[in-house]
Each structure stands twice: as C-alpha cells, then as structure tokens.
Amino acid sequence: MRRPNERRRAPYWAALGCVLSVIVALLFQAAPTRLVEGIDIMPSLPLMVIFLWSGLRPYFMPPFAVFLIGLTQDLLTGAPMGVWALSYLVSIAVFRFRGEEGMPRDLPPIVIRFTGTLLLAHTIAYVAGSLIPGNPANLQPLIIEAVASILMFPLVAFLVVRNRRSSRSGFIGG
Numbered sequence: 001m002r003r004p005n006e007r008r009r010a011p012y013w014a015a016l017g018c019v020l021s022v023i024v025a026l027l028f029q030a031a032p033t034r035l036v037e038g039i040d041i042m043p044s045l046p047l048m049v050i051f052l053w054s055g056l057r058p059y060f061m062p063p064f065a066v067f068l069i070g071l072t073q074d075l076l077t078g079a080p081m082g083v084w085a086l087s088y089l090v091s092i093a094v095f096r097f098r099g100e101e102g103m104p105r106d107l108p109p110i111v112i113r114f115t116g117t118l119l120l121a122h123t124i125a126y127v128a129g130s131l132i133p134g135n136p137a138n139l140q141p142l143i144i145e146a147v148a149s150i151l152m153f154p155l156v157a158f159l160v161v162r163n164r165r166s167s168r169s170g171f172i173g174g
Helices: 004-008 012-030 045-056 063-077 083-095 107-130 139-166
Strands: none
Touching: 012 045, 012 063, 045 063, 045 083, 045 107, 045 139, 063 083, 083 107, 107 139
16 A cells, blocks of 8 residues: 555656656667677566566556566567566566565565566566477577576666665655
C-alpha cells in the first residue's frame, strides 16, 4: 500500500524516467556491443530495468507492461516471438519484491534476487527457444549475457540504492 503523501503527488517525473529507461534499455539490447570480431557482449538491460522498477515502483511495472517489454525485445532482437515475454513474466512473478516496504535498501539481497531472476529468465528463454522446431537455441550467447549482467548489475543497483538512501521518498521523482 502506498503512503498517503505518495498518493497525493502525481509521480510524472518517475513515470517519464521509467518509460525512458525502458526505451533506452531496449535500444541498447537491440544494438549489441562486439568485442573484436566475435561474440556480442550485452547485459540484459531490459531485465535490469524491469527488475528495478518493479521493486521501486511496482505500479509502473504491471504484468502487461512486462509482457510488452518482452515482446518488443523479441521483435527488436529477432528472437522467436514470446520467448523473452514469457521468461520475463515468469521470472519477475517469482522473484519480485513483495510487502509494504518493497525493495530493501541493502545491496546484497537485491543482487541475490536479481541473480535468481536472471538465471530463471535465461533458463526459460533457452527451454522455450529450444522447443521451436528447426531452430535449436544457442546456449553460448545466453551464458555470456548472463555473466555480463551479473557483473554489471551490482553497479547499477548500487547507484539506485545510493540514490534511494539519500531521499526517503525513493528513486527518481519522489
């Protein structure tokens, strides 16, 4: 349940920040970074954004929004339609922060829960991708993406938690 002062204020800036962060994450995911001439290295930025916003402002990330973000990622990256939408929905439903307090202000529980979310999402994506006839899923890019995400997420979470600690009202926009 939201606090009384949070219900009165319209969180327009936070909503704009949420939408912009989702768009930027999807664009970065669609344009992966290459090291030399080989593997694409790009952390799962859309999952990071979904995870953080669903913990900070859960009403900005309803299941329908998570599903649309996953479908958009499928469309932009050329993945089979519905793979990332399904994996994001299930993993966020399992590992989402619940309760009145929402996301804690300590970094270790956030990182541990994100790691579980990431591993579950990638497992579901691999299984769902492997079930599509004629196009077996490639495990190597998923492993590289998972490792890059696990290495990058503590920095992102630290910045969010640090920003959240400095004000009692929460992340971006009060």
